[in-house]
Amino acid sequence: MEAKGYHVAVVGATGAVGQQMLQTLENRNFPISKLTLLSSERSAGTKVTFKNEEYTVQAATPESFEGVQIALFSAGGNVSKQLAPEAVKRGAIVVDNTSAYRMDENVPLVVPEVNEEALKTHNGIIANPNCSTIQMVVALEPLRQAYGLNKVIVSTYQAVSGAGAVAINELREQSKAILNGDQFTPEILPVKGDEKHYQIAFNAIPQIDKFQDNGFTFEEMKMINETKKIMNTPQLQVAATCVRLPVETGHSESVYIEIDQKDVTADQIKALLKDADGVTLQDDPSNQIYPMPAHCVGKNDVFVGRIRKDLDQENGFHMWIVSDNLLKGAAWNSVQIAESLIKLQLV
Amino acid sequence: MEAKGYHVAVVGATGAVGQQMLQTLENRNFPISKLTLLSSERSAGTKVTFKNEEYTVQAATPESFEGVQIALFSAGGNVSKQLAPEAVKRGAIVVDNTSAYRMDENVPLVVPEVNEEALKTHNGIIANPNCSTIQMVVALEPLRQAYGLNKVIVSTYQAVSGAGAVAINELREQSKAILNGDQFTPEILPVKGDEKHYQIAFNAIPQIDKFQDNGFTFEEMKMINETKKIMNTPQLQVAATCVRLPVETGHSESVYIEIDQKDVTADQIKALLKDADGVTLQDDPSNQIYPMPAHCVGKNDVFVGRIRKDLDQENGFHMWIVSDNLLKGAAWNSVQIAESLIKLQLV
Numbered sequence: 001m002e003a004k005g006y007h008v009a010v011v012g013a014t015g016a017v018g019q020q021m022l023q024t025l026e027n028r029n030f031p032i033s034k035l036t037l038l039s040s041e042r043s044a045g046t047k048v049t050f051k052n053e054e055y056t057v058q059a060a061t062p063e064s065f066e067g068v069q070i071a072l073f074s075a076g077g078n079v080s081k082q083l084a085p086e087a088v089k090r091g092a093i094v095v096d097n098t099s100a101y102r103m104d105e106n107v108p109l110v111v112p113e114v115n116e117e118a119l120k121t122h123n124g125i126i127a128n129p130n131c132s133t134i135q136m137v138v139a140l141e142p143l144r145q146a147y148g149l150n151k152v153i154v155s156t157y158q159a160v161s162g163a164g165a166v167a168i169n170e171l172r173e174q175s176k177a178i179l180n181g182d183q184f185t186p187e188i189l190p191v192k193g194d195e196k197h198y199q200i201a202f203n204a205i206p207q208i209d210k211f212q213d214n215g216f217t218f219e220e221m222k223m224i225n226e227t228k229k230i231m232n233t234p235q236l237q238v239a240a241t242c243v244r245l246p247v248e249t250g251h252s253e254s255v256y257i258e259i260d261q262k263d264v265t266a267d268q269i270k271a272l273l274k275d276a277d278g279v280t281l282q283d284d285p286s287n288q289i290y291p292m293p294a295h296c297v298g299k300n301d302v303f304v305g306r307i308r309k310d311l312d313q314e315n316g317f318h319m320w321i322v323s324d325n326l327l328k329g330a331a332w333n334s335v336q337i338a339e340s341l342i343k344l345q346l347v
Numbered sequence: 348m349e350a351k352g353y354h355v356a357v358v359g360a361t362g363a364v365g366q367q368m369l370q371t372l373e374n375r376n377f378p379i380s381k382l383t384l385l386s387s388e389r390s391a392g393t394k395v396t397f398k399n400e401e402y403t404v405q406a407a408t409p410e411s412f413e414g415v416q417i418a419l420f421s422a423g424g425n426v427s428k429q430l431a432p433e434a435v436k437r438g439a440i441v442v443d444n445t446s447a448y449r450m451d452e453n454v455p456l457v458v459p460e461v462n463e464e465a466l467k468t469h470n471g472i473i474a475n476p477n478c479s480t481i482q483m484v485v486a487l488e489p490l491r492q493a494y495g496l497n498k499v500i501v502s503t504y505q506a507v508s509g510a511g512a513v514a515i516n517e518l519r520e521q522s523k524a525i526l527n528g529d530q531f532t533p534e535i536l537p538v539k540g541d542e543k544h545y546q547i548a549f550n551a552i553p554q555i556d557k558f559q560d561n562g563f564t565f566e567e568m569k570m571i572n573e574t575k576k577i578m579n580t581p582q583l584q585v586a587a588t589c590v591r592l593p594v595e596t597g598h599s600e601s602v603y604i605e606i607d608q609k610d611v612t613a614d615q616i617k618a619l620l621k622d623a624d625g626v627t628l629q630d631d632p633s634n635q636i637y638p639m640p641a642h643c644v645g646k647n648d649v650f651v652g653r654i655r656k657d658l659d660q661e662n663g664f665h666m667w668i669v670s671d672n673l674l675k676g677a678a679w680n681s682v683q684i685a686e687s688l689i690k691l692q693l694v
Contacts, residue, residue, distance in 0.1 A: 308562030
């Protein structure tokens with residue numbers, strides 16, 4: 001008799017997102033019959049606790065995936081490129097949190113509130129979108145469905161945890177040094193491995209990921225291209241400016257949209273988002289209620305507020321969208337995809 | 348024989364902006380024959396050093412302005428409403444850094460790089476615009492003149508020093524408390540005197556100044572209305588979302604514009620801004636060169652970078668504008684207005 005549950009592997013189990021994946025699997029009481037925790041050679045041997053049981057993290061190899069049914073990858077694009085096909089070859093469905101397969105035509109890019117049905121077309125690998133993209137499409141899809149959507153201009157306010165645990169540590173240590181009047185040397189941000197590093201504490205850096213020739217960063221292009229793929233709207237106009245802030249966790253976005261319909265009010269949009277899947281409306285300016293990163297940490301929802309009609313454009317609206325980038329932006333969306341796979345009997 | 352110089356008064360001499368005004372007057376070697384330092388009753392008696400001489404700050408009264416030729420006000424809107432007319436009555440020209448007179452039809456609202464000529468229409472009071480507006484119009488006016496400008500959408504990343512010395516202190520103390528795991532109670536931000544106060548350290552607050560009924564904050568409406576007045580473009584479409592960050596000094600802005608001309612390239616815009624008054628172009632993505640608040644502190648210029656053409660709109664461009672909010676956003680622009688008054692022989 002088969003155990004009631006699935007053999008699940010977490011690849012990158014010791015990282016910032018991997019840790020949140022384990023926490024989320026535990027919180028959701030995800031049906032697990034066997035749990036395999038994998039990492040790079042460097043982190044292998046680390047002890048990790050899941051549901052009061054201690055696990056030893058093992059170095060990921062192709063053979064690690066024998067018998068695995070669901071593999072959640074979050075160990076960098078290169079690891080995914082190398083090992084995701086090996087996992088699929090051995091019968092696993094891969095939910096990949098890196099950018100390796102997101103724009104691959106054969107790979108569905110899924111946010112369950114938006115395009116859960118796309119899971120049915122999978123060929124073994126399912127891509128989890130970029131964190132800043134996920135929270136935006138969760139808030140915009142209900143508007144697109146109700147009113148049509150033709151233009152999106154977003155400026156982001158992104159937390160350092162998107163750049164991993166080393167970036168969180170850099171923010172903390174730099175903040176301490178500045179407050180104490182001590183010297184410090186930036187070593188991680190804005191982009192680990194890029195040529196120059198800048199102060200993030202008490203600063204704002206308009207670079208996330210490397211630059212493309214067109215002047216946009218890869219992070220900005222991810223938001224532009226992934227939004228169109230997830231919503232299946234190749235004609236949608238999307239523009240993004242992505243900025244890193246001295247915030248530990250919680251991405252915020254100032255979003256301007258133009259919808260197709262011209263007679264819609266801000267109150268109608270609020271009413272729609274109040275009932276939307278995965279959205280919590282926090283929009284009561286007279287009581288100073290609006291979303292903020294410090295209040296979203298540890299929560300799965302996308303928080304939306306500051307919804308108001310543009311003063312010139314009758315189909316234009318502004319809003320402020322905040323979510324925990326490690327949860328809905330990564331771990332929770334991945335686990336949610338796994339839950340959808342079960343629900344749709346695809347695993 | 349008249350002394351070579353002017354009798355200058357600084358009202359609010361002990362505040363964050365007042366201190367920068369004195370520093371700027373000293374740095375510029377502004378022609379001063381007599382200096383009168385004024386403040387509220389509360390701060391009267393404070394000793395302040397200017398050019399190695401010690402001054403005692405006095406409580407401002409109508410009589411304080413006898414003989415004053417140029418009065419720089421930065422002590423809050425109520426002080427300006429009460430005392431600016433008294434100063435004018437006694438023959439002074441007032442440069443007012445508060446919002447008290449900015450939208451008054453009889454008061455020119457001046458950024459010298461943009462509308463210095465408007466000074467000629469003054470009736471005693473000249474208004475210094477809001478900090479976030481000033482840096483934006485310095486960067487946009489050359490584009491408006493060259494190509495025509497019809498739409499501006501800005502999202503701001505504003506430093507706490509715009510809310511005064513108490514807000515700087517709150518950011519520092521809160522940051523220390525959080526890093527040490529200590530308790531803290533927000534008391535100042537987002538708006539001193541408003542009902543609720545929120546954590547600013549390691550957070551982002553989408554509220555600067557109080558809310559209007561239309562869902563925009565007063566700060567956002569200042570950017571919208573003042574931009575049109577300074578540029579003398581009532582038809583210009585402007586929208587703003589203003590956000591407070593855990594940055595001490597230096598406002599940043601993610602700005603999207605649409606110009607009238609359709610065949611302009613990003614390189615042309617860069618070339619134009621490279622030679623523009625008051626602008627320093629910092630735009631070399633391949634070498635990770637772009638403006639940041641941490642690098643603009645103590646400098647008078649407006650820094651512009653990340654200039655790129657929109658991927659859909661052929662007359663659309665994105666850019667990132669940074670400046671020291673206490674200098675070009677306040678003290679330096681005020682002193683610059685005073686210098687223009689001398690140059691134009693208006694004082």
